[in-house]
Amino acid sequence: MPCCDPLGLCQYQTNKLVRIQSVRLGSLKWSLNGAILLFICIMMLWNRKYQEFDLVVSSVTTKVKGVAQTRLPGVGQVVWDAVDYSGSPQDRNSFFVVTNVIMTKNQKQGKCAEVPSKGRLCRSDQDCEEGAWDQQSHGIQTGSCVKFDVMKKTCEVSAWCPIETQTSPPRPALLAAAENFTVLIKNNIRFPAFNFIRRNILPQMNDAYLRSCHRGNDSLCPIFRLGDLVREAGEKFSDMAVEGGVIGIQIKWDCNLDRLMQRCLPRYSFRRLDLRESNKTLYPGLNFRFAKYNVVNGVEERTLYKAFGIRFDVMVFGQAGKFSFIQLIIYIGSTLSYYALTTVLLDWLLETSCYSADVGQNYSERKVESVRDAQQSILCVSYVDEAKLRLVKRSHKKSLQNIKPMSVLPRKENSGHLRAALCLLQPDVGADARPPQDQNLNLTPDPKRRQPGWCKCGCCTSSALPQEELCCRRSDGACIASSPPFGRLVLDRSLLQAVLLYQDPLAPPAGGAQPAALRHCAYRQFISWRFGPPPDDSHPVIPRCCVRRIREEYPSPDGRYSGFTPIRTVSVPTQNNGEL
Numbered sequence: 023m024p025c026c027d028p029l030g031l032c033q034y035q036t037n038k039l040v041r042i043q044s045v046r047l048g049s050l051k052w053s054l055n056g057a058i059l060l061f062i063c064i065m066m067l068w069n070r071k072y073q074e075f076d077l078v079v080s081s082v083t084t085k086v087k088g089v090a091q092t093r094l095p096g097v098g099q100v101v102w103d104a105v106d107y108s109g110s111p112q113d114r115n116s117f118f119v120v121t122n123v124i125m126t127k128n129q130k131q132g133k134c135a136e137v138p139s140k141g142r143l144c145r146s147d148q149d150c151e152e153g154a155w156d157q158q159s160h161g162i163q164t165g166s167c168v169k170f171d172v173m174k175k176t177c178e179v180s181a182w183c184p185i186e187t188q189t190s191p192p193r194p195a196l197l198a199a200a201e202n203f204t205v206l207i208k209n210n211i212r213f214p215a216f217n218f219i220r221r222n223i224l225p226q227m228n229d230a231y232l233r234s235c236h237r238g239n240d241s242l243c244p245i246f247r248l249g250d251l252v253r254e255a256g257e258k259f260s261d262m263a264v265e266g267g268v269i270g271i272q273i274k275w276d277c278n279l280d281r282l283m284q285r286c287l288p289r290y291s292f293r294r295l296d297l298r299e300s301n302k303t304l305y306p307g308l309n310f311r312f313a314k315y316n317v318v319n320g321v322e323e324r325t326l327y328k329a330f331g332i333r334f335d336v337m338v339f340g341q342a343g344k345f346s347f348i349q350l351i352i353y354i355g356s357t358l359s360y361y362a363l364t365t366v367l368l369d370w371l372l373e374t375s376c377y378s379a380d381v382g383q384n385y386s387e388r389k390v391e392s393v394r395d396a397q398q399s400i401l402c403v404s405y406v407d408e409a410k411l412r413l414v415k416r417s418h419k420k421s422l423q424n425i426k427p428m429s430v431l432p433r434k435e436n437s438g439h440l441r442a443a444l445c446l447l448q449p450d451v452g453a454d455a456r457p458p459q460d461q462n463l464n465l466t467p468d469p470k471r472r473q474p475g476w477c478k479c480g481c482c483t484s485s486a487l488p489q490e491e492l493c494c495r496r497s498d499g500a501c502i503a504s505s506p507p508f509g510r511l512v513l514d515r516s517l518l519q520a521v522l523l524y525q526d527p528l529a530p531p532a533g534g535a536q537p538a539a540l541r542h543c544a545y546r547q548f549i550s551w552r553f554g555p556p557p558d559d560s561h562p563v564i565p566r567c568c569v570r571r572i573r574e575e576y577p578s579p580d581g582r583y584s585g586f587t588p589i590r591t592v593s594v595p596t597q598n599n600g601e602l
Contacts, residue, residue, distance in 0.1 A: 038389070054363070054364040055364055058360050058361060061360075062360065071350075071353040072349060072350040072353060073278075073343030073346060074345075074346035074348075075342065075343045076213045076214065076216060076341065078275050078338060078339065079211065079213070079214060080273075080275075080338040081209070082114075082115040082336045083208045084117045084205055084206065084207055084208070085208075086117055086203055086204070086205045087203065088103075088104065088200065088202060088203030088204060088248075089101065089102070089103050090102045090107070090197055090199035091199075092199070096127055097127070106120070107119055107197060107200060108120075115335065116333055116334060116335045117205065117334050118332070118333045118334075119200050119203060119331050120197055120200070120330070121195045121200050121263035121330060121331045122191045122196050122263060122265070122331070123191075123196055123327050124188050124189075124192070125325060125328075126186040126188075126325070126326040127325050128184075129182040129313075129324050130183060130323055131180075131182060131183075132180070132183045133164055133179070133181075133183065134178065134179065134181065134183035134185060135169065135176045135177075135178055135179075136161070136163075136170075136176045136179045136181075136185065137176070137186075138170060138176055142176070142177065144176060144177050145167065145175065146167055147166055149177070150163050150164075150165050151163055151165065152164060159179060160179060160181045160182070160186070161180045161185075162179055163177045164178045164180055165177075166178040182324065182326070186328065191264055191265055191330050193264055194263075194264070195260065195264050198263050200248060200263065201248055201259040201260070202248070203247070203248045204245055204247050204248070205245070205251075205334070206232075207222065207244050207245075207271070207336060208222070209336070209338060211338065213277070213342040216342060216344055218277070218286075220275075220286055222244050222273065224287075237250060238250075241289075241290070242287065242288070248332070251271065252292075254291075255270075255293050255294045256294065257269075257294055257298065262332060263330075263331075263332070264307075265306050265309070265330055266308035266309055266330040266331045266333075267298065267308055267332055268294065268296040268308060268334075268335060269292060269293075269334050270292065270294070270334075270335050271335065271337065272291045272292070272293070272338075272339070273289070273337070273338045273339075274288065274291070274338075274339060275287075275288055275341075276289070276340055277340065277343070278343055279342050279343065279344040280344060280345050286342065296308070307330060308330065308331060308332070308333055309328060309330045309331070311326060311327065311329070312327050313326050313327065314327070372385045373385070399561060400414070400416070400428070400560045401413070401422065401489065401560065402553060402556050402557060402560040403427070403563055404433065404552045404553050404562070406499075407497055407499060409433060410430050410431060410433055411431045411432075411433050411557065413428045413430075413431065413557065413560055414426070414427050418488060419488060422490070422491050422563060423478075423492050424476060431557055433554055434554040434555050435554055467480030467481055467501075474491065476491050477493050477566070477567075478493045478494075478495040478496065478498050479494055479499065481503060482567045483566060483570050487585060490563075490585065492563050492565050492566055493565055493567060494565035494568060502567075502568065503567050503568045503571040507551075508548075508568070511547055512544050512548045512568075512572065513544060513571070513572065513575050515540065518540045518544060518547070519540070521547070522539055522543055537576040537577060537579070538576075538578065540576045541573065541575075541578075544576065545572065548572070563586060564586075
């Protein structure tokens with residue numbers, strides 16, 4: 023459709039279809055379409071593609087309960103309740119439980135020797151710089167070098183003394199009894215798009231239910247034993263309690279808000295979030311420090327606790343879906359393309375030998391039409407001493423006789439052309455029969471005339487166009503233009519006039535045909551004789567010697583000729599059975 027033609031906007035174009043009458047192909051097509059439809063329906067119901075979805079918005083609160091008694095070195099038996107072991111919350115949706123401690127008692131503000139692991143050893147006061155400190159030290163250096171123990175001397179610091187010296191947590195953990203503590207998780211969720219609100223403590227859960235429910239019997243119970251959380255995460259509580267760690271509590275809400283299939287319940291899962299192996303990280307586990315202060319004899323003292331424990335992070339995610347007619351239409355439209363798989367598979371079966379070679383060839387010829395770029399013209403060449411057709415690319419510099427072919431194809435015999443020619447040459451019934459006389463072509467090589475270097479028959483004339491430099495032969499020999507069939511099938515005037523009359527029954531009498539019409543008809547006769555049906559999108563080229571002989575027989579009055587132009591040349595018109 024031309025882009026500048028406004029009438030082209032009123033046109034409609036559609037694809038061309040090829041219908042094959044076959045029970046096997048029809049059955050296979052509907053079987054594949056049925057399988058695709060079944061797959062689409064299953065995926066639509068499984069993934070609820072007919073629904074509109076919204077993501078969850080949630081809030082989480084926790085309450086840990088439990089009491090444990092442990093013996094601390096230098097202190098004795100100590101009872102730990104929720105206030106002691108819970109610590110301060112480090113995140114909005116998390117809680118911390120102390121499982122192990124290192125305690126340093128009776129620390130006062132004063133001067134004492136720095137711990138060797140946090141400072142540097144010294145021999146004299148010159149090795150210590152007054153006022154110096156770093157990130158690892160417990161205080162500020164005074165400039166003095168003092169004894170740390172019998173063997174070592176370190177720089178004195180102003181700090182809380184005595185300085186904490188123990189670095190490795192006790193084994194087993196002092197608060198291993200925290201395994202039996204419980205936590206109540208309250209999770210409120212909302213889906214704003216649907217104005218839907220719910221909590222994990224369902225309406226049917228009363229106080230009696232919460233006092234007796236256990237996760238082993240009820241997966242919806244919101245009260246969890248800490249040991250069970252760690253175990254379901256694939257860990258052992260007694261080992262994890264020594265250095266601490268991080269456990270993730272995942273609450274997933276996958277809600278279907280359609281009335282007939284309404285379901286919105288939480289699903290709990292657990293996993294460890296930090297590295298468990300101490301040898302794979304510089305700072306394994308989880309710990310923090312806190313202190314308890316008091317005043318003794320007017321002097322402020324403190325007890326320093328390095329607490330190891332487990333942090334539980336509660337992570338809520340999920341979505342809710344509700345039927346949407348728009349989403350259903352979008353899903354149906356997006357899945358219609360799946361039916362193209364049936365066409366692809368059937369086309370592959372037809373184009374290969376998996377189905378039938380004859381059916382596949384017929385199908386390809388009717389459905390596929392090859393079109394090449396006009397700037398890359400493909401020329402078709404036929405030699406009298408070869409039984410094949412050569413396809414070559416057009417060249418503006420190199421002689422056509424010397425161009426290497428792109429491909430070589432078998433020549434298809436046009437049997438209808440020969441039968442039609444013989445019928446045209448038969449005399450009418452009752453008329454005076456005259457036997458056909460062989461024309462004396464007298465086309466022989468002229469030794470005085472210089473022949474082109476590409477000519478093999480000695481009868482070709484030179485040309486200024488490389489695509490016209492073609493001989494009738496590939497090797498040296500006689501010229502086809504000097505053969506009797508050439509005169510009978512190509513040059514015979516009565517045959518050419520009959521062909522012209524067949525093409526245009528209302529044309530003037532055959533005897534008045536112009537030389538140009540006879541000449542062009544002779545070209546078509548030669549192509550039908552020597553090429554048969556040319557390959558698609560190829561342009562048959564007539565040898566220079568044959569062109570010379572046709573022009574001598576039917577010359578132009580002014581001596582001018584249009585020359586070769588790469589267009590498809592129409593052969594002798596025949597019916598489907600090959601006859602006129």
